[in-house]
Amino acid sequence: MASTDVEHTVGHGDGGHGEVEVIDTGWRREPADAPSARFGWHGAATKTFYGAAIFFALFLLAMIIGNHTGHIEDLYLIAFAVGTLFFAVRGWWMNRGKWS
Template sequence: MASTDVEHTGGHADVIDTGWRREPADAPSARFGWFGSATKTFYGAAIFFAAFLLLMMIGNHTGHVEDLWLIAFAVGVLYFVVRGWWMNRGKWS
């Protein structure tokens, strides 16, 4: 039966130079090339979703309760976009 022990060599032997920085050999980016989140894509999708929510107010409904919910959700989505942008404004992307 195969052993389940992990071999640790120590030193720099278990570090892979990926070009950007030296990472441990068990880091996902060392095996797959890149990992992270596509922040600009998420922001763009959130802004599109908020605009879509606001555009759904145009319709044949007579009550305004639906409008208030749509506005509340759109403001919530935009809050997270602005908050994320504000928190990451000084970081290098």
């Protein structure tokens, strides 16, 4: 099986035979618990996700006002809005005591 490591090399114009110069690309294997620690990013933007979920739920509820005559669409819009708000509130509630 082929290796998954990144290796950048430059040959010396002899068809790949002879010495090979290894180029340092700065890429290092990241720790599994903080894969982007080198870039200063350690988690998801949870406040942004909660804000987007609330905006999306309000947008769905605003779509009730429209040019449709049936109420089946309204039920689907309300159900998806309630489901979105449920998962947003549940996520906030589960993470409320964690250090951020």
